Amino acid sequence: MHKKNTLLFKRKVSPPGFCGRIWIDGEKGTFLGYGRIVLLERIREYGSITKAAKSMEMSYRHAWELVDSMNRQAQKPLVGASTGGKGGGGAHVTEDGEKAIKLFWQFYADFQDFLRQEKQNLMFSNKNQQRRRKV
Amino acid sequence: MHKKNTLLFKRKVSPPGFCGRIWIDGEKGTFLGYGRIVLLERIREYGSITKAAKSMEMSYRHAWELVDSMNRQAQKPLVGASTGGKGGGGAHVTEDGEKAIKLFWQFYADFQDFLRQEKQNLMFSNKNQQRRRKV
DNA sequence: TTTCGTTATTCCCTGTTGTATATTACGCCT
DNA sequence: AGGCGTAATATACAACAGGGAATAACGAAA
Numbered sequence: 498m499h500k501k502n503t504l505l506f507k508r509k510v511s512p513p514g515f516c517g518r519i520w521i522d523g524e525k526g527t528f529l530g531y532g533r534i535v536l537l538e539r540i541r542e543y544g545s546i547t548k549a550a551k552s553m554e555m556s557y558r559h560a561w562e563l564v565d566s567m568n569r570q571a572q573k574p575l576v577g578a579s580t581g582g583k584g585g586g587g588a589h590v591t592e593d594g595e596k597a598i599k600l601f602w603q604f605y606a607d608f609q610d611f612l613r614q615e616k617q618n619l620m621f622s623n624k625n626q627q628r629r630r631k632v
Numbered sequence: 633m634h635k636k637n638t639l640l641f642k643r644k645v646s647p648p649g650f651c652g653r654i655w656i657d658g659e660k661g662t663f664l665g666y667g668r669i670v671l672l673e674r675i676r677e678y679g680s681i682t683k684a685a686k687s688m689e690m691s692y693r694h695a696w697e698l699v700d701s702m703n704r705q706a707q708k709p710l711v712g713a714s715t716g717g718k719g720g721g722g723a724h725v726t727e728d729g730e731k732a733i734k735l736f737w738q739f740y741a742d743f744q745d746f747l748r749q750e751k752q753n754l755m756f757s758n759k760n761q762q763r764r765r766k767v
Numbered sequence: 768t769t770t771c772g773t774t775a776t777t778c779c780c781t782g783t784t785g786t787a788t789a790t791t792a793c794g795c796c797t
Numbered sequence: 798a799g800g801c802g803t804a805a806t807a808t809a810c811a812a813c814a815g816g817g818a819a820t821a822a823c824g825a826a827a
Contacts, residue, residue: 582824586824604754680804
């Protein structure tokens, strides 16, 4: 990676500890991830891929590739876009896009809970017997 | 990354689905991760960083850097090494190294369980109401 | 018709990461 | 003393992901 100052990495700030990343795979690699979901939310907010990308300090090229990747892997596009017209065009998040956002944030919240639990269970129990977490 | 055919990536083979990576951070970035732990186990198996690296199709340089990173971030080294002598030298996993291996695999197993649960709970529930997982 | 801002697409360049290679230090062994 | 296989270290090289800039297409509005 070239630039570590991207939004995706700014939130990992309190080592040491139990860390992780989650995503949802599609047929061709990553389908939904943290950055992609934030991008969807910014597109919803600004109605424009260009503005969404700028707000995340992300190149338009990269943002467009992410949107394209999501749209190609989803059954129905998560982002609709049009060129020309009033304001030059724009983009919006479809209903399926909104579902994707909800789904991922649920996954994400569950994962944060999981990390908290692991910290509780494992951080000070690496003596000899490791208490098994009840699942 | 240059070569995706490394051990670290060969295991992600069944999209689509809920995926993730976990690791344990230290003061200077990653402290324990999947590849590092497998490397520790290979060092224990072969008694040599060189042979361990070869067995993972990893360059010695990279393997050594991982070992160095772990040793510098741990309170006591996870790997002991010596040059010269019978067989030219060698490396071994210390007691703290063994603890690290156990700790990470526990974390890893818990994470696999978590992913299975999420798949159960979220994969077919993205209609409108998302059932909250009991934590 | 011209203007405008966006989507969509292409090309070049750079920083990063890891490989490959070479070299030195080391200490037990024959 | 010399050989051996390893750790440790430095240098050069290759691949690649992503940034930046440039360009064309587009369609409503002035």
